[in-house]
Structures are given as C-alpha cells and as structure tokens.
Amino acid sequence: xxxxxxxxxxxxxxxxxxxxxxxxxxxxxxxxxxxxxxxxxxxxxxxxxxxxxxxxxxxxxxxxxxxxxxxxxxxxxx
Numbered sequence: 001x002x003x004x005x006x007x008x009x010x011x012x013x014x015x016x017x018x019x020x021x022x023x024x025x026x027x028x029x030x031x032x033x034x035x036x037x038x039x040x041x042x043x044x045x046x047x048x049x050x051x052x053x054x055x056x057x058x059x060x061x062x063x064x065x066x067x068x069x070x071x072x073x074x075x076x077x078x
Contacts, residue, residue, distance in 0.1 A: 040076075041073070044065070044069065045062075045065050
C-alpha cells in the first residue's frame with residue numbers, strides 16, 4: 001500500500017512556496033503530454049460548430065472523417 005508523505009511547515013508562506021514548487025513540474029508535464037498527444041493523434045475534425053442540411057449529410061461527413069482519421073492512424077503505425 002502506498003503511503004502519502006507528510007510535510008510540516010512553520011508558516012503559511014513556507015507552505016504556499018512548497019505547493020507552488022510541486023505544482024509547476026506537474027503543469028509542465030501535463031503540457032508536454034497534451035502537446036505529444038496532439039502531435040501523435042490527428043484531430044477528430046475541424047474546431048467549432050458546423051451546420052448540415054440534413055441528418056444524412058451529417059452522418060456521411062462524420063463517417064468520411066472517421067474513415068480518414070483511422071486511415072491516417074493506420075499509416076502512422078506502419
């Protein structure tokens with residue numbers, strides 16, 4: 001079982017400084033993971049809201065995008 005560490009602080013300022021020092025590397029790691037994921041996995045589609053004339057048109061466009069995305073992923077893995 002993993003145990004959580006216990007920290008002791010002498011003042012609020014000391015506690016705030018320790019929290020800031022621990023959070024910065026986490027934020028940097030999260031940014032790195034998201035940038036890596038954005039480079040590895042192609043986007044699902046264009047950003048924003050799109051309007052379609054019918055449900056059938058929306059389904060056709062969605063199916064085509066899914067096909068193109070899976071083809072792109074397949075080519076990257078080979």
